Amino acid sequence: MAEALARGFIAKGVLQAGDITANDPSADRKKVFQSFDANAASSNVEVVENSDIVFLAVKPQFVQPVLKEVREHLTDRHTVVSIAAGKTLSSLLEAAGGDKRIVRVMPNTPCLVGETASAMCLGGRANEEDAEAVRKLFSAVGRIVQVDEKLLSAVTGLSGSGPAYVFLVIEALADGGVRAGLPRDIAVALAAQTVLGSAKMVLDTGKHPGLLKDMVTSPGGTTIAGYHELEKGGVRAGLINAVLAATQRADELSKL
Amino acid sequence: MEAAAQQELAAQAQPSGLRERIGFVGAGQMGEALIRGFIQSGVSTAANLSASVRSEERQRAMQQLGIQVFGNALLGGAEALCEASDIIVLGVKPQYLDSILEALRPHLGARHLIISIAAGAASAYVLGNHATLEDGEKAYALFSSVGLAIPVEERMMDAVTGLSGSGPAYVFLAIEALADGAVAAGLPRDKALALAAQTVSGAARMVLEAAGDNSLTHPAVLKDKVTSPAGTTIVGLAELESAGVRGALIRAVKAAARRSEEMG
Numbered sequence: 199m200a201e202a203l204a205r206g207f208i209a210k211g212v213l214q215a216g217d218i219t220a221n222d223p224s225a226d227r228k229k230v231f232q233s234f235d236a237n238a239a240s241s242n243v244e245v246v247e248n249s250d251i252v253f254l255a256v257k258p259q260f261v262q263p264v265l266k267e268v269r270e271h272l273t274d275r276h277t278v279v280s281i282a283a284g285k286t287l288s289s290l291l292e293a294a295g296g297d298k299r300i301v302r303v304m305p306n307t308p309c310l311v312g313e314t315a316s317a318m319c320l321g322g323r324a325n326e327e328d329a330e331a332v333r334k335l336f337s338a339v340g341r342i343v344q345v346d347e348k349l350l351s352a353v354t355g356l357s358g359s360g361p362a363y364v365f366l367v368i369e370a371l372a373d374g375g376v377r378a379g380l381p382r383d384i385a386v387a388l389a390a391q392t393v394l395g396s397a398k399m400v401l402d403t404g405k406h407p408g409l410l411k412d413m414v415t416s417p418g419g420t421t422i423a424g425y426h427e428l429e430k431g432g433v434r435a436g437l438i439n440a441v442l443a444a445t446q447r448a449d450e451l452s453k454l
Numbered sequence: 455m456e457a458a459a460q461q462e463l464a465a466q467a468q469p470s471g472l473r474e475r476i477g478f479v480g481a482g483q484m485g486e487a488l489i490r491g492f493i494q495s496g497v498s499t500a501a502n503l504s505a506s507v508r509s510e511e512r513q514r515a516m517q518q519l520g521i522q523v524f525g526n527a528l529l530g531g532a533e534a535l536c537e538a539s540d541i542i543v544l545g546v547k548p549q550y551l552d553s554i555l556e557a558l559r560p561h562l563g564a565r566h567l568i569i570s571i572a573a574g575a576a577s578a579y580v581l582g583n584h585a586t587l588e589d590g591e592k593a594y595a596l597f598s599s600v601g602l603a604i605p606v607e608e609r610m611m612d613a614v615t616g617l618s619g620s621g622p623a624y625v626f627l628a629i630e631a632l633a634d635g636a637v638a639a640g641l642p643r644d645k646a647l648a649l650a651a652q653t654v655s656g657a658a659r660m661v662l663e664a665a666g667d668n669s670l671t672h673p674a675v676l677k678d679k680v681t682s683p684a685g686t687t688i689v690g691l692a693e694l695e696s697a698g699v700r701g702a703l704i705r706a707v708k709a710a711a712r713r714s715e716e717m718g
Contacts, residue, residue, distance in 0.1 A: 307680055308656025311663045315652035341652040343645040352639035356632060357653040359687035362680050363694055364657030365673035367628060370700040374707025378613035384604055386670055392618040394658035396625035400651040407626040414623050421620035424710030428624055431702025434631040436694050441635025444690030
């Protein structure tokens, strides 16, 4: 994930490779960062001293120990950005110090291909400037919205878990194509490209999906015939239930 | 500099571009998107593009793109368009195809390549009886410059219509429903919609790009990778399976393909 973010920031020009410093217990991972001209550090403290924005991309169980390790070196110029799942702002502030600028970000898996849907919330002394900086960075690898921390379970239910729902949809569309006579490989390619292109239409035009649907359903045509099957099948309710159920599970897990 | 030399230079400046002049009969949203895409990708230039459109409003829109504009093909525009084009792209609604082809026929010559486009985010083109392999390559160059081009056999066109022709409407429904779910969970509408659309876009991109070598990754393999034991994702997925969403999508594609067959 950290690699995908770094590569994405560089590819879109929001950062230069030389602006990035990384540390990892594994020398191989550091070599990967050096391979695209980012700097390798030999300690977490060294990363902090050479940075203004510090990304915490360690596994959740290491977040607090690492923050405690670098706590004394965090000054008021530093913004700490945590992408660790499930680590709340209060747990981050407890480890880093309540006067620090913390931003918690929930990215999702497509970050790996530079198309994340993510949400951020601010903690401690984090301000509008921090939000702007994080927004600018994450806009290079997808999209980000700002929410109150209490809505992160809902974000999990939608964009955290959402990619799996979409994989299901793409596979089913491809199955439909095969049912209608297409070879499998053509069916999957068309299904994936159709889903991508349609989502881009919503994002690029800013139009309501219902309005876009109206625009492509001509009277007595093929599209409204297919669409009817989805409504008959209660697909909308299935998707709503999926998001709600995943949100509820996220709430349960956060209380553990 | 001599006009011929200038032309030669211009042609060389776009090594990946087609020299053929391309004329659009009908340029609604799909046609306009293709024209813009062809210009932006460099596979063609405004000077080599033209369109024959019915309404004045569409004529103005086409003029704004810097391409040559002819009037309604059924009212005399056909001759001028055929004369000004080597490749003709038909972007009219199915019910007009017959009369359009009749209007074009007297003005078509051996050099003309006709491409009929199906609506939707993806393009599938058909090599007709007299089209050559070279024609196929030209069509592929055009359509792959704006997204995806997959050559299919004519007998598959109804299935393609049912899937990628009609597919966008299914995706719009899914995005709206995902946003509704997030609103039910407490997110404000605008953020719910932005996240929903972006999630769908990103996930599709993973199928297309996760392998890193232009090969597709099986959606079920990706699904396995993101469903951790008793996590949030598998819980959501179980709801989709309970609701029979897969079956409904298969029926949707089949129903649309059947309707396409009826209409053909």
